[in-house]
Amino acid sequence: MRGPTGLTIGVLGSYGGRNLGDEAILTGLLADLREQEPNARIIVFSRNPAHTALAHPDVEAVPWEGVSRVDSAEVLAQLDLLILGGGGILYDKEARRYLRVVRVAQERGLPLLTYAVGVGPLTDGVDTGMVRETLAGATEVTVRDQESRMVLEEAGLLNPITVTADPAFLLEPEDFPARLLREEGVPAGKRLVGLSVREPGRAAERLDVDGYHRLLAQIGDFLVQRIDAHVLFVPMERDDIRHSHGVLSHMIAADRGRILHGDYSPRQVLGLMKHFDLAVGMRLHFLIFAAMVGTPFLPLPYAGKVFDLAQRLGVPALRGVEREVEGPLLAEVDRLWDERDSRREATARRVAEVCDQARGTSQVTRAVLDGLRSRTLARMAA
Structure with missing residues (x-):
């Protein structure tokens, strides 16, 4: 229950889908809100309310997919503020689904804040128009990267846009004991490389499945030979397991590879990254986690x-993942290993800066919450 001066805040994003990146975003966002507004009643609009309620027992979780305007309006009527984001949710064919809920909220005069949201690709006329018109009515617009700001500006949004950083940069790691690695079949006392793959899908439509599976298998085999490593695939969502098996099936040294099978929280996976000597990956939050704990990492970009x-x-x-360019990728992996110590300090400094930028979302949110809190107290005093 909320306290006598607590606000009721709704959070809408791609939550409850068992994607560790999205769940990391929600975990960081909720921790930020609790710090700023301890007495708040928080309602999360989730794809899977049961999953969200289990992972975050201090919030309420309600469905939003397949819910009528009337039913959405009943929940939205309880809110003082709707937060959209964070994470990459405003892109072609998907933006309209989230903004349908937002429009119902705005029809009721509910303030809207975008929380380090990710935007793009955005080329569809319907989605572009909805993003421009809906966010024009937002109290504050914060995005997680420069690319998202550029996409919104090209869409015609005239509001001030604050660039911050992904809410996952707000997380603190949870210990991942070595015994869990043993239970996952990873031998003790060996160098360990973390590898992250992903499915093609709308976010990575140009990926040729068999081609990039073979390419990543070559990277895995190279690291086995180059540094005498074992490779641990880290699925960030369910379908990554299948693609990890696909890569592993092409490895010559498949016996030196394992796939993480346990069900772990974002904070636990963040703690797991400390065990890696090197990380090579495609998933954004796998790379963010590696950066946060100081593990040398190489991104394999499939998207902006x-x-x-x-x-x-x-x-x-x-x-090179899209173009299947083997030579340059293996050369960069080799260089990363050789230069890992010399790069560490500079990367740590950059990570600290991005963490500060992530806390910038908190500053924007705090100003909005302070205004709402003052108006609530004024109404109660009247």
Whole structure:
């Protein structure tokens, strides 16, 4: 229950889908809200309310997919503020689904804040128009990267846009005991490389499945030979398991590879990254986690958001996954291993800067919450 001066805040995003990146975003966002507004009643609009309620027992979780305007309006009528984001949810064919709920909220005069949201690709006329018109009525617009700001500006949004960083940068790691690695079949006392793959799908439509499976298998085999490593595939969502098996099936040294099978929280996976000597990956939040704990990492960009992260952190990133360019990728992996110590300090400095930028979302949110809180107290005093 909320306290006598607590606000009721709704959070809408791609939550409850068992994607560790999205769940990391929600975990960081909720921790931020609790710190700023301890007495708040928080309602999360989730794809899977049961999953969200289990992972976050201090919030209420309600469905939003397949819910009528009338039913959405009943929940929205209880809110003082609707937060959209964070994460990459405003892109072609998907933006309209989230904004349908937002429009119902705005029809009721509910304030809207976008929380380090990710935007793009955005080329469809319907989605572009909805994003422009809906966010024009937002109290504050914050995005997680420069690319998202550019997409919104090209869509015609005239509001001030604040660039912050992904809410996952707000997380603190949870210990991942070595015994869990043993239970996952990873031998003790060996160098360990983390590898992250993903499915093609709308976010990575240009990926040729068999081609990139073979390419990543070559990277895995190279690291086994180059540094005498074992490789642990880290699925960030369910379908990554299948693609990890696909890569592993092409490895010559398949006996040196394992796939993480346990059900772990974002904070646990963040703690797991400390066990890796090196990380090579496609998934954005796998790379964010590696950066946060100081593990040397190489991004394999399939989308602008991954390339943007590499640029912000000052690390090399080759677009060879889409083009199946083996030589440059293996050379960059080799260079990363040789230069890992010399790069560490510069990367840590960049990571600290991005963490500060992530806390910038909190500053924007705090100003909005302070205004709402003052108006609530004024109504109660009247």
